[in-house]
Amino acid sequence: MAQTGKSERRGIAAVAALAGVSATTVSHALSGRRPVSSATRARVQKAIEQLGYRPNQLAASLRTQRTHTVALVIPDITNPYYPMVARGLQDVLGPADYHSVICNTDGDHDTELGYLEEMSARAVDGVVIASFRTDPVEFKTALDVGIPVVMLGGTFDPQIADLVMSDDRTGTREATEYLLKRGISRIGFIDGESGVGPGDQRVAGYHDALRGHGLRADPDLLVTTDYTRQGGVDGLSRLLGLPEPPRAVLCANDMIAIGALGVARDRGLSVPEDLAIVGFDDIEAASLVTPALTTVVNPGYELGQACGRLLLSRINEDVPEPRVQIVIPSRFIVRASA
Amino acid sequence: MAQTGKSERRGIAAVAALAGVSATTVSHALSGRRPVSSATRARVQKAIEQLGYRPNQLAASLRTQRTHTVALVIPDITNPYYPMVARGLQDVLGPADYHSVICNTDGDHDTELGYLEEMSARAVDGVVIASFRTDPVEFKTALDVGIPVVMLGGTFDPQIADLVMSDDRTGTREATEYLLKRGISRIGFIDGESGVGPGDQRVAGYHDALRGHGLRADPDLLVTTDYTRQGGVDGLSRLLGLPEPPRAVLCANDMIAIGALGVARDRGLSVPEDLAIVGFDDIEAASLVTPALTTVVNPGYELGQACGRLLLSRINEDVPEPRVQIVIPSRFIVRASA
DNA sequence: TTGAAAGCGCTAACAA
DNA sequence: TTGTTAGCGCTTTCAA
Numbered sequence: 001m002a003q004t005g006k007s008e009r010r011g012i013a014a015v016a017a018l019a020g021v022s023a024t025t026v027s028h029a030l031s032g033r034r035p036v037s038s039a040t041r042a043r044v045q046k047a048i049e050q051l052g053y054r055p056n057q058l059a060a061s062l063r064t065q066r067t068h069t070v071a072l073v074i075p076d077i078t079n080p081y082y083p084m085v086a087r088g089l090q091d092v093l094g095p096a097d098y099h100s101v102i103c104n105t106d107g108d109h110d111t112e113l114g115y116l117e118e119m120s121a122r123a124v125d126g127v128v129i130a131s132f133r134t135d136p137v138e139f140k141t142a143l144d145v146g147i148p149v150v151m152l153g154g155t156f157d158p159q160i161a162d163l164v165m166s167d168d169r170t171g172t173r174e175a176t177e178y179l180l181k182r183g184i185s186r187i188g189f190i191d192g193e194s195g196v197g198p199g200d201q202r203v204a205g206y207h208d209a210l211r212g213h214g215l216r217a218d219p220d221l222l223v224t225t226d227y228t229r230q231g232g233v234d235g236l237s238r239l240l241g242l243p244e245p246p247r248a249v250l251c252a253n254d255m256i257a258i259g260a261l262g263v264a265r266d267r268g269l270s271v272p273e274d275l276a277i278v279g280f281d282d283i284e285a286a287s288l289v290t291p292a293l294t295t296v297v298n299p300g301y302e303l304g305q306a307c308g309r310l311l312l313s314r315i316n317e318d319v320p321e322p323r324v325q326i327v328i329p330s331r332f333i334v335r336a337s338a
Numbered sequence: 339m340a341q342t343g344k345s346e347r348r349g350i351a352a353v354a355a356l357a358g359v360s361a362t363t364v365s366h367a368l369s370g371r372r373p374v375s376s377a378t379r380a381r382v383q384k385a386i387e388q389l390g391y392r393p394n395q396l397a398a399s400l401r402t403q404r405t406h407t408v409a410l411v412i413p414d415i416t417n418p419y420y421p422m423v424a425r426g427l428q429d430v431l432g433p434a435d436y437h438s439v440i441c442n443t444d445g446d447h448d449t450e451l452g453y454l455e456e457m458s459a460r461a462v463d464g465v466v467i468a469s470f471r472t473d474p475v476e477f478k479t480a481l482d483v484g485i486p487v488v489m490l491g492g493t494f495d496p497q498i499a500d501l502v503m504s505d506d507r508t509g510t511r512e513a514t515e516y517l518l519k520r521g522i523s524r525i526g527f528i529d530g531e532s533g534v535g536p537g538d539q540r541v542a543g544y545h546d547a548l549r550g551h552g553l554r555a556d557p558d559l560l561v562t563t564d565y566t567r568q569g570g571v572d573g574l575s576r577l578l579g580l581p582e583p584p585r586a587v588l589c590a591n592d593m594i595a596i597g598a599l600g601v602a603r604d605r606g607l608s609v610p611e612d613l614a615i616v617g618f619d620d621i622e623a624a625s626l627v628t629p630a631l632t633t634v635v636n637p638g639y640e641l642g643q644a645c646g647r648l649l650l651s652r653i654n655e656d657v658p659e660p661r662v663q664i665v666i667p668s669r670f671i672v673r674a675s676a
Numbered sequence: 677t678t679g680a681a682a683g684c685g686c687t688a689a690c691a692a
Numbered sequence: 693t694t695g696t697t698a699g700c701g702c703t704t705t706c707a708a
Contacts, residue, residue, distance in 0.1 A: 011701045022679045027703060034704095037677060057460045058400045059701035062684050067396065069439070078425045080622065083415045090415075090442060099456075101407070101439045104428055118437075122395045229626070258626050265628070284418065285623035288567070288596050290603070349685045360695045365687060372688095375693060397685030400700050 011056055018047035030055060061123070070311055071119040072100050073129040074152075075107040080283050081300050082130070085152065088304020089128065096312055098125070109133055120147060126311040128152055128164075132197045148314035150307050153198060156325040162314070163325045164306045168198050168280070171296035171330035172205030172250060173212075175278045178332065179248045180213050184276060188246035190235035190256050192227035199224075199252045202280060206250055221246055225256070232259020240267065248276035248338065254286045257293055261337065276338035291336030302328045349394055357385035368393060399461070408649055409457040410438050411467040412490075413445040418621050419638050420468070423490065426642020427466065434650055436463070447471055458485065464649040466490055466502075470535045486652035488645050491536060494663040500652070501663045502644045506536050506618070509634035509668035510543030510588060511550075513616045516670065517586045518551050522614060526584035528573035528594050530565035537562075537590045540618060544588055559584055563594070570597020578605065586614035586676065592624045595631055599675065614676035629674030640666045 009017055016023040021040055028034040029044040036044070047053070061067045072089060074082045090100055101124070103115040112131055116139050119127055129139065130152040139149065140160055149161040156163040179187050189206050191199045203222065210217050223238050225231035232251060236259070239246055251257035257279030261271060269275045271291055279286055279295035286293040306326050314321075347355050354361040359378055366372040367382040374382075385391070399405045410427060412420045428438055439462070441453040450469055454477050457465055467477065468490040475498065477487065487499040494501040517525050527544050529537045541560065548555050561576050563569035570589060574597070577584055589595035595617030599609060607613045609629055617624055617633035624631040644664050652659075 012703095013701080023702080024679060024704080025677085028678090031703085035677065040677080054455070054459055056400075056701050058396065058405065059684090060703070062394075062396045062400050062686090062701080063703045065684075076425070077415070077421045077428075080418060080421075083418075083421050086440070087414070087416045087442065090440075099439050099441075099460075101437050102424070102428075103437070104425060117392070121392055122437075262628075283622075285626045288623045289626055290600075290628055350687095351685080361686080362688085362696080363694060366694090369687085373693065378693080394685050397700090398687070400685080400702090401687045403700075 011053070011059070014051055015044065015047045015053050018051060019043040065123065067123050067125055068098050069122070069124045070098060070100050070126040070128065071103055071115065071124045073103045073105060073112060073115050073119075073127060073131070075130065075132075076104050077102055078104075081281060081298060084300030085130070085304035085307070088301040088306075089308045090304075092305050092308030092312070098312070105131070107131075107133060113138065125315050126150070128307040128311060130154075148311055150310050150314075152303060152307060156323075158323040160323075162310050162323050164303055164310065164328065165325070166298055166303055166328045166330050168201040168296070168298070168330060169205040169208065171280065171298075171332060172202045173209045174205075174332040175250060175280075175294075175296055175338075176206050176209030177212070178334070179250075179276060179278070179338065180209060180215075182276075184248045185213075185215060186218075186221070186244065186246045186248070188221040188223070188239045188249040190232060190239070190249060190251045190260065191222065191224045192231060192252045192256065194224045197227075202250075202252050227253050227255060229255050229259035229262075232256035232261075233263050234259075236260040236263040246275075248272075248278070250278045250280075252280055254279035254281045254283045254293060254295055257295065257337070258285065258289055261289060261291075261293070272336070272338045278338045282333060287335065294335045294338035295333055297331045297333055299328050299330055349391070349397070352389055353382065353385045353391050356389060357381040403461065405461050405463055406436050407460070407462045408436060408438050409441055409453070409462045409465040409467075411441045411443060411450060411453050411457075411465060411469070413468065413470075414442050415440055416442075419619060419636065422638030423468070423642035423645070426639040426644075427646045428642075430643050430646030430650070436646075436650070443469070445469075445471060451476065463653050464488070466645040466649060468492075484658075486649055488648050488652075490641060490645060494661075496661040498661075500648050500661050502641055502648065502666065503663070504637055504641055504666045504668050506539040506634070506636070506668060507543040507546065509618065509636075509670060510540045511547045512543075512670040513588060513632075513634055513676075514544050514547030515550070516672070517588075517614060517616070517676065518547060518553075520614075522586045523551075523553060524556075524559070524582065524584045524586070526559040526561070526577045526587040528570060528577070528587060528589045528598065529560065529562045530569060530590045530594065532562045535565075540588075540590050565591050565593060567593050567597035567600075570594035570599075571601050572597075574598040574601040584613075586610075586616070588616045588618075590618055592617035592619045592621045592631060592633055595633065595675070596623065596627055599627060599629075599631070610674070610676045616676045620671060625673065632673045632676035633671055635669045635671055637666050637668055 012023045012026050016026045026044050029036045029041050105111040126148040128150045151161050151163045153165050207217050223235045225235040257277050260277050264271050264275050271277055279293040282295045282297035286295050350361045350364050354364045364382050367374045367379050443449040464486040466488045489499050489501045491503050545555050561573045563573040595615050598615050602609050602613050617631045620633045620635035624633050
């Protein structure tokens with residue numbers, strides 16, 4: 001046995017002992033943060049292999065105050081939009097050797113705050129949070145210390161955090177204009193919950209287009225239900241009950257649109273001839289349904305990527321840059337339903 | 339200033355100083371792992387609030403060798419099946435104060451191994467891995483140290499790891515029997531990739547049912563494509579080209595079934611009258627499509643939960659129990675397509 | 677090019 | 693009921 005000193009050393013110290021160098025040198029041989037002679041490096045390398053040594057990230061993190069981990073706080077990973085975001089985020093984080101832990105809040109305020117505390121206790125290097133309800137000020141205090149936060153959607157407040165959002169407004173504006181150009185001017189809108197989440201922006205784009213064409217929005221044509229298939233059923237039923245029903249309908253998301261599609265079919269209305277239907281989000285089912293949904297793609301993947309890039313630059317910046325808002329364009333896709 | 343000693347202490351030591359007790363006592367006041375007089379506890383509590391103290395999990399983990407984190411290694415979080423699993427896992431882990439980090443491997447062997455190494459460096463307390471390709475022996479060595487591993491699907495090897503899987507075989511058997519009972523005996527099967535993944539079990543269930551009814555499986559009726567919508571298009575086209583085409587077709591997953599649905603529609607075949615179609619998985623789109631898919635639900639959420647429970651018990655057990663295989667029942671759902 | 681020493685912030689014997 | 697002490701395994705001045 002060539003072992004020197006206490007044979008029970010672990011980790012870097014064991015390697016150091018075997019290689020006959022100091023722990024410092026092993027550390028530097030590994031990190032490359034200081035020149036190490038190639039002879040030494042070779043001995044260290046050999047010792048590492050011999051011992052099957054694996055550096056302990058935990059210890060390194062405690063020392064450096066860097067965990068190389070970010071938290072992704074979202075309502076529900078089961079909502080198909082968020083996996084796209086998560087994937088985008090991870091695809092930019094991964095190469096930089098960062099990982100992410102996903103926290104499902106179900107949109108619950110206390111759960112959100114709880115995770116934020118938890119994550120700050122775990123010393124994550126950053127967090128991206130998608131929250132419709134939490135007052136941004138609150139998570140600012142929850143994280144108190146200066147850990148970078150980027151909000152996914154919501155309203156930009158340069159005092160609080162960076163914001164990454166999609167350009168929903170332009171999306172629905174384009175969709176509406178498309179309809180208008182085809183000569184349809186009586187266009188309904190089925191919104192999900194109002195005053196919360198992305199619905200408002202989407203309605204705004206619809207109004208923009210109407211206004212742009214010198215049309216006044218008929219308030220009867222805007223109905224509010226919720227972001228579900230049933231919401232679509234209810235919404236379209238209401239619209240169809242109008243004395244003068246719309247010839248086209250924009251929906252605040254694809255689930256609503258799919259519900260609406262069902263109603264149209266049940267009533268023998270042919271889509272898009274009798275009634276054009278446009279969704280929003282481009283979830284997987286949108287292209288699977290018949291007729292395939294014309295919709296606006298909500299670029300979750302790109303949003304996730306943008307969050308990742310932003311976070312990374314925040315984490316590595318020396319002097320704090322001013323907060324930014326990043327708007328990712330959304331894309332209008334024409335399929336069969338309009 | 340009531341501060342004693344070095345005023346620059348941080349963390350628990352700062353609290354201890356302010357409260358006039360030892361760090362040990364603060365630690366125990368927090369963890370409850372040792373009785374603390376209520377007077378002391380109150381002083382500690384007050385100091386904590388005064389300082390806005392937040393325990394540093396990292397330091398605790400380094401000391402206890404417990405990170406309260408598990409890794410979920412999957413091909414792709416964007417595949418709607420995995421978010422269900424993730425959610426099930428997190429819903430049982432959360433209350434036990436465990437978190438999970440999700441690693442997307444895209445089914446790539448090296449990426450899988452890389453994550454396993456990475457996770458072991460981060461000292462996760464357990465991992466659940468869904469891998470079709472990696473030889474289980476390899477990740478056993480990758481994790482070398484005794485960190486609990488549960489496999490999600492695959493083949494059980496008591497030497498290697500626990501296994502949680504769904505009872506796909508019974509699922510397709512029931513589906514086939516349902517068809518048989520309705521007097522349809524010429525039943526096709528469109529498989530995804532064979533020899534890999536869950537397809538084999540699903541085919542086996544189909545064969546079980548046929549055999550159970552004294553029928554011989556016609557090899558022409560079993561076609562192999564891939565797990566996509568296009569796979570369904572190709573598969574059904576081939577089946578329909580047979581001299582004696584099937585009156586019903588089982589699909590290895592819902593995407594295939596949806597592709598098949600499209601072919602049937604294009605050819606003017608009415609579903610289920612002319613051709614019954616059964617899917618597998620029960621993805622969201624399955625119930626959104628027209629006619630709604632009769633399918634077998636792949637209980638991802640329950641699988642995730644089972645993984646979580648198993649992992650937790652492994653993590654907390656003193657003496658290693660024998661490895662187990664847990665089979666979660668799948669459920670056959672009759673909707674409109676069969 | 678290399679080492680010694682001092683922690684990062686916490687927990688857990690052991691001792692009182 | 694409480695405190696002392698010794699680390700967990702690493703990184704990083706500072707000094708040679």
